[in-house]
Each structure stands twice: as C-alpha cells, then as structure tokens.
Amino acid sequence: xxxxxxxxxxxxxxxxxxxxxxxxxxxxxxxxxxxxxxxxxxxxxxxxxxxxxxxxxxxxxxxxxxxxxxxxxxxxxxxxxxxxxxxxxxxxxxxxxxxxxxxxxxxxxxxxxxxxxxxxxxxxxxxxxxxxxxxxxxxxxxxxxxxxxxxxxxxxxxxxxxxxxxxxxxxxxxxxxxxxxxxxxxxxxxxxxxxxxxxxxxxxxxxxxxxxxxxxxxxxxxxxxxxxxxxx
Amino acid sequence: xxxxxxxxxxxxxxxxxxxxxxxxxxxxxxxxxxxxxxxxxxxxxxxxxxxxxxxxxxxxxxxxxxxxxxxxxxxxxxxxxxxxxxxxxxxxxxxxxxxxxxxxxxxxxxxxxxxxxxxxxxxxxxxxxxxxxxxxxxxxxxxxxxxxxxxxxxxxxxxxxxxxxxxxxxxxxxxxxxxxxxxxxxxxxxxxxxxxxxxxxxxxxxxxxxxxxxxxxxxxxxxxxxxxxxxx
Numbered sequence: 001x002x003x004x005x006x007x008x009x010x011x012x013x014x015x016x017x018x019x020x021x022x023x024x025x026x027x028x029x030x031x032x033x034x035x036x037x038x039x040x041x042x043x044x045x046x047x048x049x050x051x052x053x054x055x056x057x058x059x060x061x062x063x064x065x066x067x068x069x070x071x072x073x074x075x076x077x078x079x080x081x082x083x084x085x086x087x088x089x090x091x092x093x094x095x096x097x098x099x100x101x102x103x104x105x106x107x108x109x110x111x112x113x114x115x116x117x118x119x120x121x122x123x124x125x126x127x128x129x130x131x132x133x134x135x136x137x138x139x140x141x142x143x144x145x146x147x148x149x150x151x152x153x154x155x156x157x158x159x160x161x162x163x164x165x166x167x168x169x170x171x172x173x174x175x176x177x178x179x180x181x182x183x184x185x186x187x188x189x190x191x192x193x194x195x196x197x198x199x200x201x202x203x204x205x206x207x208x209x210x211x212x213x214x215x216x217x218x219x220x221x222x223x224x225x226x227x228x229x230x231x232x
Numbered sequence: 233x234x235x236x237x238x239x240x241x242x243x244x245x246x247x248x249x250x251x252x253x254x255x256x257x258x259x260x261x262x263x264x265x266x267x268x269x270x271x272x273x274x275x276x277x278x279x280x281x282x283x284x285x286x287x288x289x290x291x292x293x294x295x296x297x298x299x300x301x302x303x304x305x306x307x308x309x310x311x312x313x314x315x316x317x318x319x320x321x322x323x324x325x326x327x328x329x330x331x332x333x334x335x336x337x338x339x340x341x342x343x344x345x346x347x348x349x350x351x352x353x354x355x356x357x358x359x360x361x362x363x364x365x366x367x368x369x370x371x372x373x374x375x376x377x378x379x380x381x382x383x384x385x386x387x388x389x390x391x392x393x394x395x396x397x398x399x400x401x402x403x404x405x406x407x408x409x410x411x412x413x414x415x416x417x418x419x420x421x422x423x424x425x426x427x428x429x430x431x432x433x434x435x436x437x438x439x440x441x442x443x444x445x446x447x448x449x450x451x452x453x454x455x456x457x458x459x460x461x462x463x464x
Contacts, residue, residue: 067401128400144376167360168360168364
C-alpha cells in the first residue's frame with residue numbers, strides 16, 4: 001500500500017524545544033533580574049511533560065490542552081528555580097515560550113519537499129493554537145493540524161494515531177509517523193502505521209538524544225531533508 | 233477588541249459547488265451514456281444537504297462526516313435521475329466530486345491577502361479530508377482546519393462556532409465568521425462573533441444567491457479580495 005500521508009511528532013522532531021525554552025526564558029526573566037541555568041530550567045519544565053499528560057491518559061483528569069498542562073508544570077518547578085514571586089502575567093508570558101520555538105535547520109525545507117508528494121499533519125501532543133504559532137513562525141505548511149487536541153487524548157494512546165488516520169480517510173498502512181522518539185514510533189507501528197525515525201542526537205543537550213531508532217522502523221533518516229531524499 | 237482570526241464558510245462562499253458538481257457529474261456520467269440536466273442534478277443533491285445534517289443536529293443519528301451524508305443523499309436522489317443502476321464504485325467516484333470543486337475567481341487571492349493579517353480556518357460542515365482536497369486543488373493556505381468534524385456537530389449549532397474559537401484560544405469577539413449565507417452569520421453573531429458577508433449572487437444559478445446580507449453584519453463585501461481591501 002502506497003504511503004499517502006505523513007504524521008509528525010513536533011517537539012524534538014521538528015522544533016528544538018530545549019534551545020527555544022532556554023532562550024525565551026532568558027529573554028523574559030533576565031531583564032527582571034533572574035539568573036538561572038537556562039538549559040536546566042528547560043530540562044526541568046520538559047521533565048514534567050510526561051507526568052502531566054499521564055494524568056489525562058489515565059483518566060484522572062479530563063482532557064486539557066497542552067498549554068494548560070504546561071502552566072501547571074511551570075507552577076510545579078517554579079520553587080526549584082526561585083521563581084515563586086513571578087507575577088501571573090509573567091507566568092502567562094513565559095508559558096507562551098512553547099509557541100516561539102524554532103525548527104531545526106532542516107525542518108522547513110524538509111517539510112516543503114515532503115509536501116510535494118504527501119499530505120502532512122502534525123500529530124503532536126501540542127494544542128492547535130500552539131501548532132499554528134510554530135507553523136507561522138517557521139514557515140511550515142501543514143495540510144491540517146491533527147493530534148492530541150483533535151483526538152481528546154495524548155500520545156501514545158492509540159486514539160490519537162487512529163483519529164489522525166480517520167481524519168484523512170486513510171487506513172493506517174497508508175500513513176507514516178515521523179518522529180525522533182522510538183517510543184512514539186513503536187506505538188504507531190503497533191496500530192499498523194508505517195514509521196520513519198529522524199535522528200536528533202542533541203535534543204536533550206549535546207549527545208543526549210536518539211541518534212538512531214531502538215525499534216524496527218521503515219525508514220531511518222539523518223534529518224527531514226534526508227527523509228525527503230529517501231521517499232519523495 | 234481586535235479581530236485576530238477569520239472563519240470561513242466554504243461551500244458557496246469560497247468554492248462554487250454548483251458549477252463543480254455539474255461539471256464533475258457530467259465528466260463521470262456522460263461517458264457511461266447518461267444525459268442529465270447536470271445543474272438540476274447538482275441542485276437536487278445540494279437540496280438534501282440540510283435535511284441530512286438535521287438528522288445529526290437533532291441527535292437522531294450519531295455524527296457522521298459530510299462525505300457519508302453526501303453518500304446517503306446521493307442514494308436518495310438517484311432514482312429521480314435514472315441512476316439506480318450506477319455501480320457502487322461509480323457512486324463512490326461521484327461522491328468525491330465534492331472534493332474537486334473550484335474556488336470562485338477571487339478566492340485564492342483574497343485568502344492569500346487576508347492571511348497576511350489574520351489566522352484563517354474553514355469552519356465548514358465539510359469534513360477534514362474534503363477541506364484538504366479543496367485547499368490543495370485551489371491553493372488555499374489555511375492555518376488549521378476547523379468546523380463540523382472537529383466539533384462533532386453541524387452548523388448552525390453553537391458548538392461548531394464555539395469549538396473553533398476555543399481551538400484558536402480566542403474569545404468570540406476576536407473571531408469573524410465570513411459567509412455568503414445570512415443564516416450562518418446570524419448564528420455566529422448570536423454567540424458574539426463578528427461577521428462578514430460575501431456576495432455570491434449566482435450561487436444557486438444566475439441571480440439565485442445572496443447579493444447582500446439580510447441580517448446586520450460588521451462587513452459586507454463584493455468578494456474575498458474586496459473583504460481584504462476593507463480589513464487588511
């Protein structure tokens with residue numbers, strides 16, 4: 001069966017969340033007199049990501065969009081970084097740092113080339129407005145924004161991948177999940193989707209990312225331009 | 233409050249469903265030996281549109297995407313046009329005629345100009361895959377595809393407009409519904425959205441369309457390029 005559509009993980013795969021959060025936090029907080037280890041702050045905020053979503057996935061809280069979870073996660077880490085006194089307005093601004101992340105250098109060009117042959121959609125845990133902001137900032141052209149908010153649950157729950165295939169009227173075999181995370185690809189493959197791994201060896205800091213898949217995949221690529229070279 | 237986002241009705245407002253369905257039906261059926269009044273066929277198919285959706289809106293059947301309703305509506309009108317003998321495969325092809333409609337001549341350019349200032353999304357009763365096909369065919373660049381399939385109900389139910397505002401994290405006052413149908417605009421205005429009417433005087437045939445709004449609106453435009461001239 002011919003692949004018709006590509007679904008993208010976004011945080012880490014298409015955009016560099018670590019560098020972006022460190023930069024945006026510094027831009028907002030340094031003028032207010034704060035001096036943190038900005039990368040440690042980014043890592044701490046991101047480390048609350050899975051536990052926050054797990055509350056939703058396990059059904060302990062109703063679905064809330066990722067902006068809301070980020071807000072609660074920020075609350076949780078603020079004391080560790082001496083940010084207890086940050087005003088609500090500044091917390092709100094800081095929370096929008098996730099809307100101002102930059103793509104990896106290959107992302108815009110890779111997506112542009114891939115879109116000449118395939119339908120493209122983010123199938124991210126990020127909410128719709130967050131995806132729109134990232135797309136406008138980085139010149140990503142998506143055919144639709146799918147993912148957690150459309151499905152009402154978070155990856156790696158099967159509903160999220162299944163809802164994306166259904167929105168495009170395609171069987172899983174004609175959809176390919178593209179991610180820098182083997183766990184995301186394993187969940188997609190279990191449902192019948194094809195899979196492509198993108199190497200992001202520095203996602204969590206120098207040498208701290210997946211330089212290759214740890215599960216069987218259909219394609220493994222150095223970056224999104226390399227994936228386009230292989231499949232367009 | 234500044235308008236941040238524009239929501240578009242699509243059938244009739246952005247694309248010419250009547251000309252497109254007549255053309256596509258003829259292209260498929262004439263070579264099979266059928267000779268219908270192609271415009272009458274388009275009108276008949278479209279006339280089943282509201283009754284089909286009303287089954288969902290009234291809760292008598294679960295939400296089904298518009299492609300499915302179009303399929304049932306086609307079944308309903310086939311006897312009237314001597315199409316009882318059409319194979320299932322050809323019915324399936326004919327049903328996809330709705331995915332191959334052309335924009336009005338001003339649509340692509342108008343949307344391009346409007347997108348320089350506003351977030352744009354279809355808030356149509358058409359399903360996501362249908363919107364993607366129309367966007368690719370006509371070079372419409374949407375920021376996201378919202379509307380009935382995302383909301384799980386059909387316009388003019390309030391849920392559809394409210395879900396669109398919520399997806400963009402905007403209060404209704406910062407969203408504007410753009411449509412060639414006063415009823416659509418009235419429903420949006422009742423929820424607090426701003427409204428723009430687009431004249432499509434020939435939507436249902438020469439002189440059979442709204443040349444102006446029959447309800448109070450914030451803007452009335454001759455076409456989408458004219459709307460851009462007024463608000464960009």
